[in-house]
Amino acid sequence: MGLLDQKFESSNVVITTMDDLLNWARLSSLWQMQFGLACCAIEMMAASASNFDMMRFGVIPRATPRQCDVMIVSGTVTLKMASRIKRLYDQMSEPRYVISMGSCSNCGGPYWEHGYHVLKGVDRVIPVDVYVPGCPPRPEALIEGLIKLQEKIRNESLVQKKAV
């Protein structure tokens, strides 16, 4: 409560831009799609469990794509799974973001050469906002990726018209 105590003693009016207000709200409650693929999913679980507690960033796992803001692609994307990931991404409502977690979903990882059934990077089917390297990335790395995504959202504009 430190901020509120010091700055808003006499009045409770804050002047800000609409963009800043919306972005502040959006980046503070990024709901994540509860969807594990492979090894990285275990680290994702660890990141949302006791020691790392991703919920303090407002990241709450939701089981359905309709309620989600961010999809964490955690693990190897196989060719069979790629079409399903595309469909899940299409079901998410905009604005939507994608964090590609781990080497496999970044570029194919250890399976890049002989993996005849592995998609070499999830960015071949859906657009990716943040890439988190590692095999698997530590929970701290995932949280860093999340903070990078929050920075990206902070600098976006929903109100102003986009240049076409």
Place this chain on the structure above:
Amino acid sequence: MTETTETIKTSTGRVLRTEEMVVNMGPQHPSTHGVLRLEVVLDGEIVVDVIPHMGYLHRCFEKHCEHMTNYQQVVPYVDRMDYVAAMTNEFAYVVAAEKLLKIEVPERVHYIRIIMSELQRIASHLIAIGTFGIDMGAFTPFLYYFRDREKILELFEMTCGARLLYNYIWIGGLSHDLPPGFIEKTKEFCKDFKTTLKEVNDLLNYNEIFIKRTANVGVLPKDLAINYACSGPMLRGSGVNFDLRRDDPYTMYDKFEWDVIVGKGEMGAVGDVWDRNMVRQREMWESLRIIEQAIASLPEGDVQKAIPKRIRPVPGDAYGRVEGPRGELGFYIVAEDSVTPYRIKARAPAFVNLSVINEISKGAMLADLVAIIGSIDIVLGEVDR
């Protein structure tokens, strides 16, 4: 697919028909533990048939083994098969490879491998029970267990630098010796962890709601378990007293005193979901016993003495198996006159255990199917490989 299964006549003579309905569960579903897809045929809420569909995580493990430049390079891929219990996977592969190459490793290596393998078993069971609790609606045990799992991962991290996929157990030895302070930290963990085990045992396993959800659900009879070649807690939950650590004591397991945990049907029929879960819970106690004994009698020695400089086996084949957290994990290696393996086949316990799901979930409710999947404790990396 809709077909008439039954006709019911009401008192006024109207004919009512029930139709079967097909529901897809997965690949994106919070309680399929990965990317399993189940095609469930339902009659109302009763499960008529379950058809598992796999291959959503097929990562071409066996193809990779044939393309590595030597036998040692297979180990990281073995890690990624069953990513919840990477240490045990390495152990199984190395047991097979050492049988093929006829390497004798120092006693200290055996002891460290056993300590790591048992710590990994605890870590794996913690995930299994924790996520099973979530499936049943209990979130707290998950948080407690993950807190303690982090302590095991810290031990692994100080030993080999990795949290999840280790590449620690090498053919003929280990990548590093135990770091200073490992023994003390492990002793401390063993002591602290018993408190959590007791706590969660009361909180989850003897919880009235949990018992109501799991007792008499998904009963796997003894003969069916044997016929389907189930292994690990699946088999022991059904009352079959079989554990590779005792019945085929690889490395040095015959030197330790511990008991094989068998399901007794305390809350319902033998081999129900509660029994399987309880076998995992009690196995952690036995793992702690083994770790404590192994640490007390840890011999000295050089852990890298027996690592071969160049691996080129005589043509032949070997099968090595260990008791993983999920059951019998085996690797069959065929060697030709070359530095790369000709063929490596993995016998994955999760895949074999999953095949019984159709038999044990017939007649259950759809909500119970979630309990049954959770109790099988599948890891899709191992099922699809």
